Amino acid sequence: MQRLRPVLQRFLLxxxxxxxxxxxxxxxxxxxxxxxFADHLGANPAEALIRSTGDWALRGLCLVLAITPLRTVAGIxxxxxxxxxxxxxxxxxxxxxxxxxxxxxxGFDLDALTADIAKRPFILVGFLAWLIxxxxxxxxxxxxxxxxxxxxxxxxxxxxxxxxxxxILHFFWIRAGKHNFFExxxxxSVLGALMAWRVRQRWRRRSAGQGGLAGAGGRSG
Amino acid sequence: MLIQSNQNGYLHPLGSEITPARTYANRRDVLKxxxxxxxxxxxxxxxxxxxxxxxxxxxxxxGKLAPLSATPGRGDGFNVMEKVSAYKDASxxxxxxxxxxxxxxxxxxxxxxxxxxxxxxxxxxxxxxxxFALEDLLKLSPMEERIYRMRCVEGWSMVIxxxxxxxxxxxKQVEPLGSAKYVEFVSLADPKIMPxxxxxxxxxxxxxxxxxxxxxxxLALLSFGMYGExxxxxxxxxxxxxxxxxxxxxxxxxxxxxxxxxxQPATAWNKAAANEYGFYSNVNPxxxxxxxxxxxxxxxxxxxxxxxxxxxxxFNGYEAQVGQLYAxxxxxxxx
Numbered sequence: 001m002q003r004l005r006p007v008l009q010r011f012l013l014x015x016x017x018x019x020x021x022x023x024x025x026x027x028x029x030x031x032x033x034x035x036x037f038a039d040h041l042g043a044n045p046a047e048a049l050i051r052s053t054g055d056w057a058l059r060g061l062c063l064v065l066a067i068t069p070l071r072t073v074a075g076i077x078x079x080x081x082x083x084x085x086x087x088x089x090x091x092x093x094x095x096x097x098x099x100x101x102x103x104x105x106x107g108f109d110l111d112a113l114t115a116d117i118a119k120r121p122f123i124l125v126g127f128l129a130w131l132i133x134x135x136x137x138x139x140x141x142x143x144x145x146x147x148x149x150x151x152x153x154x155x156x157x158x159x160x161x162x163x164x165x166x167x168i169l170h171f172f173w174i175r176a177g178k179h180n181f182f183e184x185x186x187x188x189s190v191l192g193a194l195m196a197w198r199v200r201q202r203w204r205r206r207s208a209g210q211g212g213l214a215g216a217g218g219r220s221g
Numbered sequence: 222m223l224i225q226s227n228q229n230g231y232l233h234p235l236g237s238e239i240t241p242a243r244t245y246a247n248r249r250d251v252l253k254x255x256x257x258x259x260x261x262x263x264x265x266x267x268x269x270x271x272x273x274x275x276x277x278x279x280x281x282x283x284g285k286l287a288p289l290s291a292t293p294g295r296g297d298g299f300n301v302m303e304k305v306s307a308y309k310d311a312s313x314x315x316x317x318x319x320x321x322x323x324x325x326x327x328x329x330x331x332x333x334x335x336x337x338x339x340x341x342x343x344x345x346x347x348x349x350x351x352x353f354a355l356e357d358l359l360k361l362s363p364m365e366e367r368i369y370r371m372r373c374v375e376g377w378s379m380v381i382x383x384x385x386x387x388x389x390x391x392x393k394q395v396e397p398l399g400s401a402k403y404v405e406f407v408s409l410a411d412p413k414i415m416p417x418x419x420x421x422x423x424x425x426x427x428x429x430x431x432x433x434x435x436x437x438x439x440l441a442l443l444s445f446g447m448y449g450e451x452x453x454x455x456x457x458x459x460x461x462x463x464x465x466x467x468x469x470x471x472x473x474x475x476x477x478x479x480x481x482x483x484x485q486p487a488t489a490w491n492k493a494a495a496n497e498y499g500f501y502s503n504v505n506p507x508x509x510x511x512x513x514x515x516x517x518x519x520x521x522x523x524x525x526x527x528x529x530x531x532x533x534x535x536f537n538g539y540e541a542q543v544g545q546l547y548a549x550x551x552x553x554x555x556x
Contacts, residue, residue, distance in 0.1 A: 043314035179422040180322045
């Protein structure tokens with residue numbers, strides 16, 4: 001790790017870092033597109049697409065929330081450059097998830113969609129998470145950050161933790177009918193651990209006398 | 222290709238190219254009559270006759286497992302005139318939680334199931350309790366092919382050509398006592414070969430049940446095969462129940478015990494979540510599952526990815542046959 005760290009750091013800072021990160025992030029979407037055309041999605045391709053896009057949004061969320069801890073614990077500050085792109089990819093997969101549900105499951109029928117949201121609380125929760133995520137995506141540009149001011153922007157973007165919670169609740173509710181919680185538990189513990197790390201950091205800083213969001217500076221997130 | 226346009230006319234024929242249902246139905250009758258004539262003339266054996274008729278309905282046998290010959294079932298609702306689902310779909314998209322919770326899992330994991338030797342214990346409130354060896358069950362009544370709709374509570378459906386005979390044939394053999402009001406079906410639960418038995422998802426063994434009059438209905442099938450072959454393990458080999466007017470989970474797989482009781486038996490999903498899965502669980506588009514609508518269903522393999530969902534039919538389309546079983550009952554309460 002000691003020797004790997006500077007190599008990784010240099011690579012991430014190089015011109016190749018972002019294109020490669022971007023390329024890896026679109027691989028799942030490209031695979032799903034290919035699989036849909038090539039009939040590789042099993043007996044119920046609509047369900048497979050809806051589920052996989054949701055899975056990838058959740059995985060992306062785990063990745064986004066892992067960036068700050070990795071940056072600090074593993075000592076790879078260059079990771080900070082990828083936070084916005086990683087966040088926008090979460091939104092990308094969340095949009096694919098929502099669109100594939102609205103299209104493949106509900107046929108873009110607005111009446112059916114509203115009835116379904118009213119009938120199924122887990123869909124309401126997922127939709128809510130998507131709405132908040134939309135706000136974050138819309139304010140992800142430098143200008144938005146400047147316009148909002150750093151503190152307000154950070155406060156808004158700390159709702160990514162709320163999104164994580166809603167995402168887990170959404171997933172939990174889907175699986176509740178079948179008592180099948182293994183995967184839910186895996187994602188919940190990953191996200192839980194990443195959030196617990198933040199709580200610990202903040203508590204440490206506070207007890208060290210720095211206190212408050214402002215004191216956390218660029219390291220909150 | 223899942224995504225189809227009107228360019229590929231072969232896969233997606235024009236309306237004018239689709240054979241009208243009446244002609245299609247007629248053709249089966251003609252073929253059946255031809256087969257009958259052939260049989261009577263001694264020109265065809267029983268096997269050939271059934272193979273002949275089967276080929277006419279849903280194409281050739283998949284050729285994966287041992288053949289199980291049958292004659293087309295003749296009864297009200299025994300042969301639904303809808304496109305039969307692909308064997309590949311019916312044998313790779315299964316709910317059989319003993320072998321995994323993903324619908325692709327059972328096809329991968331169920332090879333460990335040993336279906337021979339096999340026996341089914343019949344006990345409880347019957348004059349003649351007995352243990353049937355599988356070989357004897359296979360000979361108990363002539364095998365029929367029944368083409369039934371299969372509607373899963375999750376909102377998808379298939380059309381499957383089962384092989385078996387009416388469960389009533391077995392029930393008559395064991396002579397239920399007057400006090401018997403219900404029949405309980407118990408599936409195999411062997412943690413050595415079933416990786417998920419022991420998980421907390423359900424209370425194992427998987428148990429299902431019917432009211433005795435439901436079990437005696439000719440549509441209730443004791444099934445040993447599908448698509449002209451013995452059942453694949455993931456579909457509940459070597460013997461299972463098929464109750465086409467109820468959600469799929471009522472049709473217990475890999476049966477080892479049939480018990481006649483006076484009290485309504487506890488059933489697996491009902492025990493797990495009583496507010497979500499009732500004892501009756503008749504397919505009913507008007508009674509939603511507490512967390513989702515049951516008004517529509519996705520027919521597996523139908524017209525690619527962007528196919529519209531179908532409207533779910535009352536009693537899965539078997540209302541004419543089974544509706545009277547529930548006369549006067551509040552189906553909203555007895556869901």
